[in-house]
Amino acid sequence: MKLLPRGAMPACGCWHRSSPAGMPGRRLADSRNRAAAPPDRFTRGKPGHDGYAAWPHSAQATYIQAVPKRNFILLVVVCLSCLAAYAAREQAAPGRRFGEVLSLVESSYFERVNEDELVEAAVDAALGKLDEHSAYIHGDVRTDLEATLDQRFGGVGLELSIDEQFRVPVVASPVVNSPAWRAGVRVGDRIEAIDNEPTVGVPLRDIVARLRGPVGEKLVVQIATPTADVEATLDPGAGARHEAERRDVTLVREMIETQSxxxxxxxxxxxxxxxxxxxxxxxxxxxxxxxxxxxxxxxxxxxxxxxxxxxxxxxxxxxxxxxxxxxxxxxxxxxxxxxxxxxxxxxxxxxxxxxxxxxxxxxxxxxxxxxxxxxxxxxxxxxxxxxxxxxxxxxxxxxxxxxxxxxxxxxxxxxxxxxxxxxxxxxxxxxxxxxxxxxxxxxxxxxxxxxxxxxxxxxxxxxxxxxxxxxxxxxxxxxxxxxxxxxxxxxxxxxxxxxxxxxxxxxxxxxxxxxxxxxxxxxxxxxxxxxx
Missing domain, CATH: 3.90.226.10 (2-enoyl-CoA Hydratase; Chain A, domain 1)
Known part of the structure; x- marks a missing residue:
């Protein structure tokens, strides 16, 4: 899948990065492409020619009044604007129709609506008509995509699953050399609160969002470490672990690099x-x-x-x-x-x-x-x-x-x-x-x-x-x-x-x-x- 650099940026996907050079944009005329005026087109400073232009191909001398440069530039701008307006009228009919629909919804619908949400829903619906893989990416989905493809994100370095008994996240593994690794967080530790907000019953995706954030910011995680080993099991969520040692761990987010x-x-x-x-x-x-x-x-x-x-x-x-x-x-x-x-x-x-x-x-x-x-x-x-x-x-x-x-x-x-x-x-x-x-x-x-x-x-x-x-x-x-x-x-x-x-x-x-x-x-x- 083409991926443009961020600011200009892989359930399954094949992506391809490229530069923003191919993006549509305004094309400005280059002065180097304009033909130079014939040297005899305009003559100034001579008697009978001051402020006049003579057409050299005319058999008989014919004179017209020269157009001031300022007026000539203004005329070109007006002509280009007219052409652009005509092109927009011809090419943007669907866009005008959508704008009209959006305006009517905002002015006439019996409840107030969020314009951004309407636009996003419309874009999602339009892309859904194409194929199952085309989509509008924004918010957390965009953040996750960038982190996956870049293999890096701001966080503390914890791989988590959910402890089904206590309904809190449990550490599957700390990321080697991460803040969590250096703080001694280990496999099997339960995360019971993040910045004094309990994690019980919170979806794992929301837990991950709390732990990630700008590099350099601090957060406090309440860790519960089981005091006794339980019976060996392939399921990290199984077994009774009622007894635990609890401690608060202060972590500073760093750029975490993930391994693929x-x-x-x-x-x-x-x-x-x-x-x-x-x-x-x-x-x-x-x-x-x-x-x-x-x-x-x-x-x-x-x-x-x-x-x-x-x-x-x-x-x-x-x-x-x-x-x-x-x-x-x-x-x-x-x-x-x-x-x-x-x-x-x-x-x-x-x-x-x-x-x-x-x-x-x-x-x-x-x-x-x-x-x-x-x-x-x-x-x-x-x-x-x-x-x-x-x-x-x-x-x-x-x-x-x-x-x-x-x-x-x-x-x-x-x-x-x-x-x-x-x-x-x-x-x-x-x-x-x-x-x-x-x-x-x-x-x-x-x-x-x-x-x-x-x-x-x-x-x-x-x-x-x-x-x-x-x-x-x-x-x-x-x-x-x-x-x-x-x-x-x-x-x-x-x-x-x-x-x-x-x-x-x-x-x-x-x-x-x-x-x-x-x-x-x-x-x-x-x-x-x-x-x-």
């Missing part, structure tokens, strides 16, 4: 272990979204994997990835390819009579990482947009096998266009992308399951876990991602291949029957308890 590339599990220092526990020689990278720094983060992770001895394979997990920047997806593909087409894009037809448009091919540059190392891409029904570009590209190039279930099928690119008053953004579908094979990815409203769309797993590698299994794996993964000191109740139990059936199938695609592989564990604390 994650590993298998945390290291004691808060970093990532990029090798799959229990499977020697196999790297594991999860791409959560495609933002400004995704390609550089992935490049650094792959370099760490390559630095280990005897790398036998790599797993790229795109499950649940809603997409993001088109440029980031292209850069990610380019890391693993040294030639060939990455993706085709197709824009708007130049006229209604055109049956097709020219395809724009994005190609890989020379050089790649982990050459010759087998790769597997994990996908599911929530893998969308930019993530589908990566899966389709690596599959078509024969660089990776795709394992899991059919992807979402979102194959359009949205451009983000700022409005002149900077009170909102227009998210507008401007192009479609196709696989390197030129097969479509986008699923249209009338497409059935037998139509070509999305990215399907390689033959023999379809895996569709039940809803219960998906929820259990997600809860296990949240615990495994926790940074900092982790109470025993929040330690994820079990090896990845034993908990995650899609990952297990992907590993089989890499190294054969893992039942014959020798299992190893790097941390005995992660070994499954007896009886499990």
């Amino acid at each position: 590339v994650l590993g298998d599990r945390r290291t004691p220092a808060g970093g990532w272990d990029w090798m799959i526990e229990g499977v020697p020689g196999v790297g594991f990278v999860r791409i959560a979204s495609f933002g400004e720094r995704t390609a550089s983060e992935l490049s650094a992770a792959v370099d760490e994997i390559a630095a280990t001895n005897d790398v036998r394979g790599v797993v790229i997990d795109l499950r649940g990835n809603p997409g993001g920047l088109l440029t980031a997806a292209v850069e990610v593909c380019d890391l693993f390819l040294d030639e060939g087409v990455i993706v085709h894009t197709r824009g708007r037809r130049s006229s209604d009579t055109d049956k097709a448009t020219t395809l724009d091919a994005r190609r890989a540059s020379a050089g790649s990482k982990l050459p010759g190392v087998p790769a597997v891409v994990l996908v599911d029904g929530l893998t969308a947009s930019a993530a589908e570009i990566v899966a389709a590209c690596l599959q078509d190039a024969g660089r990776a096998r795709v394992v899991g279930s059919r992807t979402f099928g979102k194959g359009t690119v949205q451009s983000i266009l700022p409005l002149s008053d900077d009170r909102g953004l227009l998210k507008l579908t401007t192009s479609e992308y196709l696989r390197p094979s030129r097969a479509p990815i986008h699923r249209r409203s009338d497409d059935g399951d037998d139509t070509v769309w999305g990215v399907s797993p390689d033959a023999g590698y379809e895996v569709s876990p039940t809803t219960e299994v998906i929820a259990r794996v997600a809860s296990w993964r949240r615990l495994r991602d926790a940074a900092g000191p982790v109470p025993a109740a929040f330690v994820a139990r079990g090896l990845p291949r034993d908990v995650d059936p899609i990952l297990a199938r992907g590993l089989e695609a890499l190294v054969g029957d893992l039942g014959n592989e020798k299992e190893t564990s790097r941390n005995d604390d992660h070994a499954p308890p007896s009886g499990e």
Whole structure:
């Protein structure tokens, strides 16, 4: 999706940034384009010619009175204004109609109305006629979008979920090196108040909005830390934690940078272990979204994997990835390819009579990482947009096998266009992308399951876990991602291949029957308890 720089700025989306140069604006005449007057057109200072102009092509001398320069400029301005008014009259009839409707509503409706709300509702309705991905973005939605794509926001550095028993937010993990991390906030702490305002029953989105804000501002958070560990569970909201130590923690908001590339599990220092526990020689990278720094983060992770001895394979997990920047997806593909087409894009037809448009091919540059190392891409029904570009590209190039279930099928690119008053953004579908094979990815409203769309797993590698299994794996993964000191109740139990059936199938695609592989564990604390 095109994204313009802020002031001029990826549920799922593929975005593309551009400069504001293409925005409509007034065109001013350049004096350098105006032809110079013929040198003999006007003559001054001679008898019989003072204040007169003679037409040189006239056979007989004919004189007209010269127009003063000031009057001439005024005449040009008036003419241009008339032309502009005529053009506006011809081109802005729909706009005039809308203005008339709005004026009548404001003057005649039996209750007072908010003009801004009416305009926003009208814009939303108009864009809704186009497609499901075009929209008017403003308020918190705009803030969230910018934070997601920029991978940064002003806050205190807390990843939260809701404690279903106490109906308050609970810390899933502090962000490494954030204000919350340095203040000693840990996994399992409950946030009971923010600046003396209770959080019980408040939606998680509103809690996040309270914690975010301008960099440098202070806020006081009341933390309740359970005094005793509870029975180990995959659900951080389960269990009785009535006894807790409470304290007020003062935090100063900083610019928090979020990671879009994650590993298998945390290291004691808060970093990532990029090798799959229990499977020697196999790297594991999860791409959560495609933002400004995704390609550089992935490049650094792959370099760490390559630095280990005897790398036998790599797993790229795109499950649940809603997409993001088109440029980031292209850069990610380019890391693993040294030639060939990455993706085709197709824009708007130049006229209604055109049956097709020219395809724009994005190609890989020379050089790649982990050459010759087998790769597997994990996908599911929530893998969308930019993530589908990566899966389709690596599959078509024969660089990776795709394992899991059919992807979402979102194959359009949205451009983000700022409005002149900077009170909102227009998210507008401007192009479609196709696989390197030129097969479509986008699923249209009338497409059935037998139509070509999305990215399907390689033959023999379809895996569709039940809803219960998906929820259990997600809860296990949240615990495994926790940074900092982790109470025993929040330690994820079990090896990845034993908990995650899609990952297990992907590993089989890499190294054969893992039942014959020798299992190893790097941390005995992660070994499954007896009886499990």
